[in-house]
Amino acid sequence: MIKQAAILVLLLSFTISNAQKVIPLYNGKVPNSKEIAGLTDTTAVFQSGNKMIHFVLRVASPDLTVFLPEKSKATGIAVIICPGGGYSGLAIDHEGYDIAKKLNEKGIAGFVLKYRLPNALYVYNKQIVPLQDAQRAIQLVRENAKKWGINPNKIGIEGNSAGGHLASTARTHYQKALIDNPLKTSLRPDFMVLNYPVISMADSLTHMGSRYNLIGEGLAPNELKTIMSDWKTSEQKLANLPVNGEKIKEYSNELQVTSDTPPTFITHAVDDNTVKVQNSILFIAALQKNKVPVESFFYAKGGHGYGIDNPSSDVEWIDSCMTWILKINK
Template sequence: MKRYFASLLLLFALTPYSYAQNKPMEVPLYPQNKVPGNLPGPNDEKSESGGGILRVSKIKIPTLTAYLPPADKANGTAVIICPGGGYSIVAIDHEGFKVAEKFNEMGVAAFVLKYRIPDTKNQEDPSIAPLQDAQQAILTVRTNAKKWNIDPARIGIMGFSAGGHLASTAGTHFERSLVNNPGNISVRPDFMLLIYPVISADIAITHSGSFKNLLGNNASAEQLLLYSNEKQVTTKTPPAFLVHASDDGGVSPNNSIVFYQALLKNKIPAELHIYQNGGHGFGMHNPTTKDEWMERCKNWLNGNGWLKAQ
């Protein structure tokens, strides 16, 4: 256990981050790529571009790409970004890298998580693999907070679409750590940013494809309830900022609405923005309006004190 923790620290102590040039650096999420629950076999990951979207599929070895703002601009806040893709692919550019660059402009450190795609060929329990990766990302950033000029109490998580389901799962399932955590470091994010998120398994509003990819075709009622994250909100759930479009034909806006209602019921600070139009998967820029939701997100972060210099 101690050897694992020491390896984790050593990995990031030796990682050649280009602080002066502030260049992003992709590193293995787990020390020596010892990924928990992975089965033996080839790594068939592939990347494809089409329609202006970079899609990464068949992810077996998760990584974390760090975008660190200049030291004189950093305010101590960090965000771990989970791109969407229905738990089938990861749309890593317009819902990942570009978003990270925008956060750097705010003085926020950003970390793009390339999480595992659930697959019975690759994992013993595919249903927990993405959550393990999200928890490991939080653990990694929190462990290295001092070195990366981050306040360990100001680490949030962000997710788009199915990545929003993963982010909201991290924000509601943190009581049980699913990764090796000998230091018992908290894996609770301090806030959530959920953009057109998948939330609920309720048949009336669910995105069935995401749940099938995560839980399989024969998920039990108990599993569906467990991963219906509006049902898992408590008074310990972190604050949240949500964005959706009324005409989203991929993921019903009711996913954001029921989660927002659950937050209000538990007196959790929350803000919800629903645009009249925009559809699904618009990333940072909703083409149907001049309004930029990232500016609203910036205002929300600032209003809660997360953009103030530490």
């Protein structure tokens, strides 16, 4: 979902300023991860316009990076942040760390989730693995809320692009715990923020790369990697591959909204040619039908993948979003 001019694969070693701590998501064995000796996280550097973007290509060890605001500013509100990347990687800087730092300015704690990708080379039951990690992140933050000065009833989830699909899945599929939960901790986010999200798995709406990576079957991992290596042609090639109809329904989150879905802030650019804006429009309609509070922020221009800095506008969605978060969590 990012146009690349050059790729440099490195061992993951980001310098994260203002981050208090990086916490492993699991103690001991990571559920559904294959035991592969020497497996490590890897990353690439992409050039997109004038920006160099760090992109995690493989997550061997899922974790949370904790960004706590200054104590004098702390509101007790927390947001778990899911970077996007078509379920083939994570744009961890501008769709992760940058958002957390911005939230800290308003006294909101940020937890950047480095979740595992649905790659059958490294995991079993690939379609549930990202959701397992999102549920574990919610559980971990809620059970440690007191330690971090967080109100356990003010924990939201934010997602960008395919991370938006994960965030909306975490909310619409929270009733079924995919992780051990001995304390019966609530896995329901209290609010949700979606930034140019993939919502639907339907043929006419979805981002094909995200859909096939998550629920597609039949291609060997190396075959899929070959198709995905050419961003210009991959969508059409993947559109021609069959995907289980029941899985399409299950992971089309516009079909999973209920009156129990939490308040939602959703933003998108109308000219997004990667993830169609209709994803957000349909989700808003489903929320309204179920009388769930929703606030939207649309750009006329901006395309896809800009994070919190849309160069086509002098107004940034994140400012309106933070005002909304503070308002609903009074």
